[in-house]
Amino acid sequence: MQASASFAMSASATPRLLNALRCELVLQRNGAPGAMALQLQNTGSEAITLLRRNTPLEPMRANFLRVSRNKHRLQYVGPVVKRAAPTLEEYVVIAPGSSMLHEFDASQGYDFSKPGRYQVSWNGELLDAALGSAAPNPLDPNAARILCAPITFER
Amino acid sequence: MKQFARTLALTSLALAVSAAFAGPRQTDRTESETGRFSPSELRASVSSTKSLHVAGDRVKVTVEFSNSSLAPAHVPVWLLDSSDPDRSFLRVTRDGEELAYMGALVKRKAAHLQETAEIQPGQSISVTYDIDRAYDLSEGGSYQINFVGSDKHVIDGHSFDSQPAGLAVEADPARAIMIEQSEFQHKLGTSSYAASCTTSQRSAIDTALSSAAAYASNAVNYLAQTPSSARTRYVTWFGTVTTSRWNTVASNFANIKNTFDTQNMSFDCGCTEAGTFAYVYPTQPYKVYLCGAFWSAANTGTDSRAGTLVHETSHFNVVAGTNDYAYGQTAAKKLATTNPKRAIQNADSHEYFAENTPFQN
Ligand SMILES: [Zn+2]
Secondary structure, three states, X not given: OXXXXXXXXXXXXXXXXXXXXXXXXXXXXXXXXXXXXXXXXXXXXXXXXXXXXXXXXXXOOOOOEEEEEOOEEOOOOOOEEEEOOXXXXXXXXXOOOOEEEEEEEHHHOOOOOOOOEEEEEEOOEEOOEEEOOOXXXXXXXXXXXXXXXXXXXXX | OOOOOOEEOHXXXXXXXXXXXXXXXXXXXXXXXXXXXXXXXXXXXXXXXXOEEOOOOOOEEEEEEEEOXXXXXXXXXXXXXXXXXXXXXXXXXXXXXXXXXXXXXXOOOOHHHOOEEEEOOOOEEEEEEEOOOOOOOOOOEEEEEEEEOOOOOOOOEOOOEOOOEEEEEOOOOHHHHHHHHOOOOOOOOOEEEOOOOOHHHHHHHHHHHHXXXXXXXXXXXXXXXXXXXXOHHHHHHHOOOOHHHHHHHHHHHHHHHHHHHHOOEEEEOOOOOOOEEEEEOOOOXXXXXXXHHHHHOOOOOOOOHHHHHHHHHHHOOOOOOOEOXXXXXXXXXXXXXXXXXXXXXXXXXXXXXXXXXXXXX
């Protein structure tokens, strides 16, 4: 399959970087203590299909954020879930030139109840991602990574 | 139906059992139209002789086993012997919360290899069991006790549960001390179950736990050998061999084995999601939430129940603090080739290494 060929894993230590995807965490000012949003913009010329699993695009079921309060890293207090191979419904397609904003609640995994200066970053890891229009193959995932700007705020 | 080579006469149990013979004893062996013995239909009912137990009173319940079918029923001899310390077949709850079982854990032969006692059609047998050495009743209050039968308890018929019976106990801190001093007391290496786990689920978990402990033992023994790049099983799941990474994996499995062998794990069966095997909160050892895919999995092999327990146990921060960096065998193998540092922190990599299916050296 053409799309995944461009993602073939080399023997390098980290999965391929998806440069076309611009990523940003956005604070939801009037929300709950952990209310934020993930903004993704496809700046490339091909569609990007990515698996939502273990990313901010689904309810928190893995430790994928790095949260610190006053520069001390907070431990992840949410669940970690063993699931069967994903179905196609777990993927999202971002068309070239388009963007999406997805709200999520980081307090499902980290304790934002104490006042202080918080920094939240997402490791940008995607368990499976593909370029182009071909359907993904959940049984042969191609991990990828995007760079995502962190946010800092005072509570 | 099976025939039992070693059926013990009930009279030899006279000291341990107060047998109440209700109804006529049927002496003819009943066969169904198909020519085979019909499965026995045992029932258990629990009652308490005393409704209020004040401080210092022993707390006992009486279980009446009655055979309402037309065929003799067989139960293991130890079940009818109140001096046997096993009380795992009695479930105690207080305000809907199940109490942890602290009594003896007795490892037994398969039910069909055990000495059995026969309960005749129409016959019932009552046995009185103390429960205050197996459950901590020191807080006092009102407790519900029921009999939870599994295939460990009934040999040739269906498993059976009783309705709960209630009894009241006066608060008495001394009861906790009595448990601590009990020769059969154990705190470690046992399981407790949420009310959401059915009797058959509890027994499936027990089976999976034994297999998971065997997986962990096997992994510990394997990793005690000299690190070598010729060991394909290691290389497949954890990548290029270094002594340091090999030792990390060895220490992870030592902790996993130790957890199965010595910790009180608890299980919740309330999650029914079909695409999910299980989940844990890594900060909350040793509770495992089992979901739909767990029950449809085989006991051993790839993505099995036993393997899932290895996976979940590895997640606890106090055990190995693993993460889910890749799911499934294909992704886990890729992770081993591309990022061994991550593979040794990945839960599925530990699971697939433990399951070792298909076998590798
Ligand atoms: Zn997991």
